[in-house]
Amino acid sequence: MRPSSTLRALAREKPPPAGAVPGAGAGAAVDPVAVLRGFTGGVRPQLAPGEQCEMCAVPIGPVHPHVADVPDHRLLCTCRPCYLLFDVEAASRGHYRAVPENYRYDVNFAMTPAQWESLGIPVDLAFLFHQTDQGRHVAFYPSPGGATESLLDLASWAEVVAADPLLVGLVPDVEAVLLRRLPSGFVCYLVPIDACYELVGLVRQYWEGFAGGEEVWQQIDAFFAGVAEKCRG
Template identity: 55%
Template sequence: MTTGLRRFREPPQAGPQQAVERCEMCAEPLGEHHGHVVNLESRALMCTCRGCYLLFTPRGAAGGRYRAVPERYLHAPSFRISAADWDELQIPVRTAFFFRNSALGRTVAFYPSPGGATESLLPMETWERVLEANPALAEAEPDVEALLVDRRPDGFACHLVPIDACYRLVGLVRLHWKGFDGGREAWEAIDGFFADLRRRGEVIPRGGDDGD
């Protein structure tokens, strides 16, 4: 998913020469906050005006070729995953996002890196075990929603987010990462990103996903 993501990867232009961002479907000017639509054939994430976005909110619109990215945010601060499970998932950093790719018929995993979104091989048996332990998060919409897992010093947290939020995080890492450890600016941006997700997300309380 690279089309439409330049705004996440590059510093904004300033001054009178700044280009007007336009809908990638109808060319209408876009505001700072606008929706995104996924082209399921090319995997492109497209910036769209509200009208074009709404065209593709019904499932199966345009023969299923395009899907509007939902706007719901959930936060599971007590995400059930063990350190051993995380090691088995072979994620070399603290954060990764997982979503079901309908074209491949399986879940794929990526993590942010200074070079962009890096795919990680995903042991499916381990991931299925994690989903079974967190049933409230197992219903993320294929292609357009992701489970964004953050391994913090006090444990794991998981956010069910629109897929564009994950690429916004990838863009922050690319923009700000310096040297081997990222530097203060990068970590302030990353921590600010997750703080915003916690503010926006509807909290799934401990035990609330299985009736405990």
């Protein structure tokens, strides 16, 4: 296992301690990109990530869309007018791709325990997406060190995707399959890739010891409750 270059740019810095991010309390709007990049502190020549549009530099609030820089494997915080420049099918094939904002629950998701085991994910959380420049699916899990990639062969995941029309339709690089394994079975959501970064940020910030501790799992439960809510809305 190694930290992926996909997420390294976003996850390389420790997030600030709880309370250091404006609006980082439970239920408040948090910008996952800003949290994962961390803040440099001290006097800054410009606004921190998440405070200004990274394309045109206008100030933006904590709730804003993201545009993926696909070859560079990173997300840009943007204002809505810049986001909309790339929010069309024609533009989505280029260097920049708008991160969709819709959340879906996959009621027909089916995966066997053996297929899950073959992913080599050591926690009960994973997100998978199709990475264009590698021409294949990639699988990550949140860990105290950030997003970690499973380097196992994902042939069985390709079988799962092929059998599920909803998964086949996922937009490469910017939409992900978010999986949680529960005693009752798997829960599967189709989410914007920045939602996965938000989960990675929570785990980095709150994970303690071997099993994570009570607080991180409360945060994870709250995160999934929010995802479920967005699927209904």
